[in-house]
Structure formats: structure tokens, C-alpha cells
Amino acid sequence: MPEVKSQQGDVGLLEPRIIDPSLMRINADDHAVLMGGRCGDCGAISFPRTPVCASCLSEGVEACDMPQTGTLYAFSVVHQARKNWVTPYAIGYVDLPNGKRVFAHLKAPHDTLAPGMTVGLTHGVVGHDDEGRPLMTYLFTPAHHEA
Amino acid sequence: MQDVFVVGTGIIPFGKYPDKTLADLGWPAVKQAMKECGVNSTQIGAVYCGTALGGMLAGQRVMKMVGPTGMPIINIENACSSSSSALSQGWMAIASGVHDLVVVIGVEKLTKFGGGTLPLEREDWEVNQGMVMPALYAMRAQRYMHDYGLTIEQLADVAVKAHDHGASNVNAQVRKRVTRDEVMKSRMVAEPFTLWHCCPTGDGAAAVVLASPRLARQLGAAAIKVAASEVTSGKFTDGFRDMTWAELTHRGAQHAYEMAGLGAEDIDVAEIHDAFTIAELMYYEAFSFCERGRGHELLASGRTSLGGDIVVNPSGGLLSRGHPVGATGIAQAVEIVRQLRGDVGAHQVEGAKAGLSHATGGGVAGYDHGACSIHIFTR
Secondary structure (H helix, E strand, O other), X not given: OHHHHOOOXXXXXXXXXXXXXXXXXXXXXXXXXXXXXXXXXOOOEEOXXXXXXXXXXXXXXXXXXXXXXXXXXXXXXEOOOOOOEOOOEEEEEEEOOOOEEEEEEEOOOHHHOOOOOEEEEEEEEEEEOOOOOEEEEEEEEEHHHOO | OOOOEEEEEEEOOOEOOOOOOHHHHHHHHHHHHHHHHOOOHHHOOEEEEEOOOOOOOHHHHHHOOOOOOOOOEEXXXXXXXXXXXXXXXXXXXXXXXXXXEEEEEEEEEOHHHOOOOOOOOOOOHHXXXXXOHHHHHHHHHHHHHHHHOOOHHHHHXXXXXXXXXXXXXXXXXXXXXXXXXHHHHOOEEEOOEEXXXXXXXXXXXXXXXXXXXHHHHHHOOOOEEEEEEEEEEOOOOOEOOOOOOOHHHHHHXXXXXXXXXXXXXXXXXXXXXXXXXXXXXXXXHHOOOOOOOOHHHHHHHOOOOOOOOOEEOOOOHHHHOOOOHHHHHHHHHHHHHHHHHOOOOOOOOOOOOEEXXXXXXXXXXXXXXXXXXXXXXXX
């Protein structure tokens, strides 16, 4: 990621920005947590968290942590995209044990990815915004890559 | 409900027209459609204009070029189904007896975005995380290949067929035949798709004139009946979905067949939404042209190629004719109507009596597709 690295001496602009803080947080131990919603009235889970429950129309949807591992349903390696992304990059759909499917960047040598493999949550930089600030987000990586 | 007929058709050659305005793309198609049936703009009860990214009042901008305005002009956005949705609104206006004659336009200018993949809605959380349209279809392709053993070489055959057809269509954007090898070796876009697996971006416009039975008789022009007109939306879920099955298209197809009183076996020619190669095979299955997982067998049999008994995308489809998104639905309708009249040109399907058009699309998180519109035409 040469473009990202070249900007890392630029204090102030350099602090990575989480693409969407409503979807994730990074705990003090540097582990990423994916956050969805749970309806306080009917218990329906949503990802991303919705402001209104599509099952019962309750607006009492609270944040809840999502499972940390899942199964890769399908993926693609993208070679052509907006300049904000470091190409080529791998993205895919990860099926979580709570029945939710999450769109995510994947961190692994691309030729090791396969549908059906178990993947776990981590985080990292995947590009930069229009001002050159690194963009950070949640990532899934093959389970055996995890520390 | 009264019958609805297509009495006029118009289309411009699809391509890249960076120096033309949206109105300049649109008016020649409208003029052609009006001339074909001999109507003047004072006879037009209403205009429905489909465009996804053309901006405000596209229909007004086009219609001011071709005569007196003042009729209701309704602009419709439904992503890749914009002008097919407009067609359905036009059909409804006549079927219900509100109007005797309407014009439906599809017009789009994608060159204003300067190339690259289609600009998607950045408020969408998946787009915001890096989703692009080719990757969505690429994942369908990958999972389909995983589940059914389809090979990338077999998938490339879809592009070969599309460009064989498109090469003889004077209105196609890409009129070059390609080999399986050329498809395989072209630039990578989103694995497993190389460039030839993807439809080009560009500009285009098409128009039809719809009429009631009374006005169709009065005009005396060749009339093709709209036997079914339907619009469906995808079923949202943030849970699991079988990406190898086009549920939305299948649901729409069942409804359209029922409305027309026809079955898959009655269709002689179809223009379906092959935005990427895998889409064509999945839609063969969704339209019940073949069983699930057997799309490539049907392609390899030659039945969907010119000379076959269920010719799919004789125009070259989105892959070859091009896919200026909002214009596609009416371009497909023009193609099918001309096929049924027998005056489409070098890529004529001989003796076609029933044809269908299908435009579906919209990359929105949680939907198979956002919208799908299907029409069946008969003579």
C-alpha cells in the first residue's frame, strides 16, 4: 500500500479513521468487535443496527456484539474500484452463526481464500479517504491466521 | 382493462457520446418512434421517462425538442429497471383507459461520470465498505461455480455468444466478436471476471409509442401486443441468501407468464439482463428455460443462439449492445417488438411470435436486486 505508507509522516491527517464507527469498535486490547442491533421488544437481530425493528416496528433497537467468527460464503478480488481503495482487494460475504450475513474485506493471500472456510474478525487499513487519511475497518481473516 | 399495443419504436446506436446532452441523445429515438406510427405530439396523452442517473426532468428536456409539450410527463428512477418500470406505468395508463396513447422513453448518459464502474449510492453501507457492482455479480459467479462445477472457460462462452450476436446489430455499442481465449486473457476487473465478462458503460436512448386498441386501429401501424407487464422488488434480508438463484426474477417471471397465459416453452426470443456473464445463465434458470445448475448446458446446445428455438439476447444484450442503465429496458422492448414484426435486421429471429424483455438491477445491501421489470410481447 505505497500511497498509504507515504502519508504516514503527516501528523494530524494520519490517525486512521474508522470507515463506519456504527458497525464496529476497537477494544482497549486492540481487538475489533462487530456491532449489530437487538430489538428490545421482540429480540430480532439486525446488522447493521437499524433505527426501527423491521419485525415489530419497535424503535427500541439496542446495540449488541456480533459473533467473532463465521463462514465465508463467497468472495471476489476487486481490481477496478474508486481510487480510495488499495487495489487489488478481497471482499466477501461472511455468514455468522447468528444467521446474519456480513459484507467484509478479507485479509489473506488471495489464493488461499475459498468458499466455506472459517474466518475470524480482525481490523486493518484498507484505503484512504479523499484527504489522504487512512481508512480502517473490520476485516475477516482465515481462522488459522489469527494469533 | 383494455389491450395495449406498441405502435412505434425508436433507438439510437448505443455508444459513447460525451459531447451530447441527455436531450440530444433522447430526441432522435422519440422522433423515430413517432414517425414509425405517424403520431404528432398533440396526440400524446402522457410521457413516461426512465433514467437512473440523468438528473431532474429528463423527460421534459427530451420532449421539448420534438413538439408542443404540456401533457403529463412523469420521470421514473428504478436503477437498471428505470425505463422498463416506466414502460409498465405507460402500459397501466392505457390498460386502465386513462390514456389512448403514451410515449415511453429510456435515456441515460454514463460518459458524464468519466468511466469506471457504475457510481453507486454511497449512503449504502456495503458501498461505503468497498462494494462495486462487478464484485456483487462476481460473488454470484464464484458461488455458482463452487456449487454447480461451472468452469470459468464455460462462463466465458456467454460473452462469446453475446458478441457473436451483437456484431450484426447496427445499434450495438461493441460490435467485435471475441474468442473464449480473448475473454480469458483480457484485463481482470473483479475475479473471476475479466473485462469481457462485464457490460460496457456508455450512453443510449430508446423510445416506444403505446396505444389503445382503438388508436392502434386508427393509426393503422404494425401493432405488437403487450401481453404482460410487471414490476417487482427484491425481498430484503440481512440474513443468508442463495446467491446462485435469481429469486426476484423467478418470481416476476412466474407472474408475467401467468398474466400472458404463456409458459417458458412459448417464448421464441428474449432480451434478458446480462450485465455480467453469470447473469445470463442464472436468468435462463429463473425464466425456466432450463433446470437449475444447467444454464451452461442450454447455452452449449445452441438453443439460445441465433438459429435456436429460444434465442436469448439477439441484440447482443447488455454485454454487447451496451447498458446505459436507465435506457436498457426500452432498448430491450424496441428489440423484441422489431423481432416480432420481422424487421429488426441482420440478427432477425425467423418467425418469432412471442418474446420477453427483462431488466433488473440495483446494488443495495440486503437485496438480491432492488427492482425487476418483465414484459411479454406477442403478435
